[in-house]
Amino acid sequence: MFGQANVLAQGEAAFPPSVEDFYLPSILPWGAENSYWFTKITAMVWIAVGVLIIFFLVSYRKPQLVPTKKQWFAESIYGFVRNNIAVDMIGHAGVRFAPYFTTLFCFILLTNFFAILPGFQISPNSHIAFPAILAVISYVLFIYAGIRHHGAGKFIRNSLIPPAPWYILPLLIPIEFFSTFLVRPFSLAVRLFANMFAGHMLLLVFTLGGFAMLNANAWFAPVSVLSWVMTVALTFLEFLVIVLQAYVFTVLTASYVQGALAEEH
Amino acid sequence: MAGDQNPRTGGGPDDVPTGAGQGWTALAYLITGMLVWGFIGWLVDQWLDTGGIATGIGVVLGMAGGIVLVVRRLGTPT
Numbered sequence: 001m002f003g004q005a006n007v008l009a010q011g012e013a014a015f016p017p018s019v020e021d022f023y024l025p026s027i028l029p030w031g032a033e034n035s036y037w038f039t040k041i042t043a044m045v046w047i048a049v050g051v052l053i054i055f056f057l058v059s060y061r062k063p064q065l066v067p068t069k070k071q072w073f074a075e076s077i078y079g080f081v082r083n084n085i086a087v088d089m090i091g092h093a094g095v096r097f098a099p100y101f102t103t104l105f106c107f108i109l110l111t112n113f114f115a116i117l118p119g120f121q122i123s124p125n126s127h128i129a130f131p132a133i134l135a136v137i138s139y140v141l142f143i144y145a146g147i148r149h150h151g152a153g154k155f156i157r158n159s160l161i162p163p164a165p166w167y168i169l170p171l172l173i174p175i176e177f178f179s180t181f182l183v184r185p186f187s188l189a190v191r192l193f194a195n196m197f198a199g200h201m202l203l204l205v206f207t208l209g210g211f212a213m214l215n216a217n218a219w220f221a222p223v224s225v226l227s228w229v230m231t232v233a234l235t236f237l238e239f240l241v242i243v244l245q246a247y248v249f250t251v252l253t254a255s256y257v258q259g260a261l262a263e264e265h
Numbered sequence: 266m267a268g269d270q271n272p273r274t275g276g277g278p279d280d281v282p283t284g285a286g287q288g289w290t291a292l293a294y295l296i297t298g299m300l301v302w303g304f305i306g307w308l309v310d311q312w313l314d315t316g317g318i319a320t321g322i323g324v325v326l327g328m329a330g331g332i333v334l335v336v337r338r339l340g341t342p343t
Contacts, residue, residue: 089286162337171330172337174305179297187293248289255286 015212017204022126022197041124048110048124052103078102081250089254090261097257100141101250104134108192109246115199116238123242126196128189135189138253146260155260180259188252195245199238206231291335298331299324 025031028038059070067075081102086094108125115123124130146155159180162172210227213220306323313319 162334164333164337168330168333171302171326172334174301175294175298175327175330175334178301179293183293183297251286252289255290258286259290 015208017201017208021204022122022200024122040120041122041127044114044120044122045111045124045130048107048114052106052110077106081105085247085250085254089251090258093261094254094257097141097145097254101254104138104253105246105250108134108249109243112196112242112246115196115242116203116235121203122200123196125192126200128193131189131192131196134192134249135185138188138249138256139185142253142256142260145257149261158262159260184256188249192245192249195241199234199241202234203231203238206234287339291339294334294338295328295331298327298329298334300327302327302330 023036024040026033026035026037026039027043029035055070056074059068059074063071078098082095082098085105086098086101088094090097111124111130113123114120115126143155146159149155150158160173160176161169162176164172206227210224210231213227214224302323303320304323306320306326309315309319309323310317
């Protein structure tokens, strides 16, 4: 962090920031060129997985009737996802999916939160790979749930053939096919990725922009300060986006599962 | 459409999705409708060299289709 700040103060950091700034240097092997097997991003994903596993194990190791603070926190998160997302969207059958939704919600929330956590300051989700894999998991889940509930034939018929007169079906079936089987996973992944990418980019622009102006001319110092104030303000906006995107991803997955389980109208 | 939403029932797999999910579904239908039929129209354009007319027709058809889908899938069941 401090090394980075020194680099910035000496005006060596490139402005404007580019996509290159999202590819952090390799950790293992240390400092290797063009090696992306183990970078800060990789480390952050493993830290997130570890933190979540340990947190939920520890907070529920000795469950008590009158919950401890940790237990209360873990139960609130699970209860929120279970009642306000799973049951709200899917109904009684949604309880079965609540563990997955909670895992998804917590993982996205935590990895998103790394975007503004000092020392981490970039979200793994600003690389399309992670949202894409999450979207694929949700995609497989809702198709699997639908096929198990209805059987393959009925599931495909339900999701492709809307309740409409036969003469407009040729118009509607391609739309249904695209929106259900192609656009859904794509939009899930891209929505999360783009939000985190844009958020990191914005913070970079305003932080580095401050340094760039300061280095260009000392008279720009007030503008630099304004730019950094904007960074602080945008960090709060980022926090909103972080929570919202985690919520939206989970709600949409729940909505897709609901659609897959729904009976014919 | 805001007025004719179902009153919140106990929930069940055959309820229409609530709130946010419904909104996103509707938006997805409207956009994909235009994209899918716009693309098909564009392909026809390339094939018959009609200079964009087919794309336009496709987009309008797709819009109509998207609206029909929203009404049929998310509207109040009669």
